[in-house]
Amino acid sequence: DVKVTQSSRYLVKRTGEKVFLECVQDMDHENMFWYRQDPGLGLRLIYFSYDVKMKEKGDIPEGYSVSREKKERFSLILESASTNQTSMYLCASGLVAAPSSYEQYFGPGTRLTVT
Amino acid sequence: SQQGEEDPQALSIQEGENATMNCSYKTSINNLQWYRQNSGRGLVHLILIRSNEREKHSGRLRVTLDTSKKSSSLLITASRAADTASYFCATTNTDKLIFGTGTRLQVFP
Numbered sequence: 001d002v003k004v005t006q007s008s009r010y011l012v013k014r015t016g017e018k019v020f021l022e023c024v025q026d027m028d029h030e031n032m033f034w035y036r037q038d039p040g041l042g043l044r045l046i047y048f049s050y051d052v053k054m055k056e057k058g059d060i061p062e063g064y065s066v067s068r069e070k071k072e073r074f075s076l077i078l079e080s081a082s083t084n085q086t087s088m089y090l091c092a093s094g095l096v097a098a099p100s101s102y103e104q105y106f107g108p109g110t111r112l113t114v115t
Numbered sequence: 116s117q118q119g120e121e122d123p124q125a126l127s128i129q130e131g132e133n134a135t136m137n138c139s140y141k142t143s144i145n146n147l148q149w150y151r152q153n154s155g156r157g158l159v160h161l162i163l164i165r166s167n168e169r170e171k172h173s174g175r176l177r178v179t180l181d182t183s184k185k186s187s188s189l190l191i192t193a194s195r196a197a198d199t200a201s202y203f204c205a206t207t208n209t210d211k212l213i214f215g216t217g218t219r220l221q222v223f224p
Contacts, residue, residue, distance in 0.1 A: 042216040106157035
């Protein structure tokens with residue numbers, strides 16, 4: 001079974017703090033993704049990565065950065081946390097495959113509260 | 116940029132009844148997937164239907180796809196209390212998934 005783990009289930013940080021969210025997958029997947037999920041807005045893609053040291057902006061990258069130094073680990077960084085970044089953050093991984101057969105495997109999520 | 120819109124937003128049924136959720140999307144797709152999310156957890160992949168397929172089954176799940184109407188439906192037959200969750204459709208055009216806003220299904224025992 002594919003396993004995607006996230007470093008924390010719940011996190012509370014103060015405005016202005018630097019926040020690291022870690023994600024690790026154990027299936028040697030090339031692709032990794034960070035989403036945030038908010039009520040009424042569904043899942044929105046923040047950043048994704050096709051390979052080590054590669055990153056691509058998603059739909060809402062502002063206020064975030066990412067790091068992928070190893071294939072199995074993808075970190076999301078909030079350089080200076082703000083209250084509007086309070087959300088559920090979901091990490092996912094997937095194989096590089098033909099687009100017609102592509103699916104993603106999700107971690108359990110990190111619920112971040114910024115006060 | 117959201118691609119899929121699920122309908123209804125919320126659905127409440129009794130155990131044993133069937134549940135139908137619909138998804139509409141805007142642009143051409145390679146495939147459409149359905150995911151389930153239990154409260155406060157990550158998403159779990161349920162089923163994928165390719166753009167050249169019209170219907171697919173997996174256990175109690177039946178998915179249809181109508182590319183001319185840009186819509187899909189997910190049918191859960193003989194529902195159980197454990198089916199209570201949010202259900203999301205997601206479309207693939209390149210190698211990114213674009214999710215809809217989800218249908219919240221409540222199954223009462």
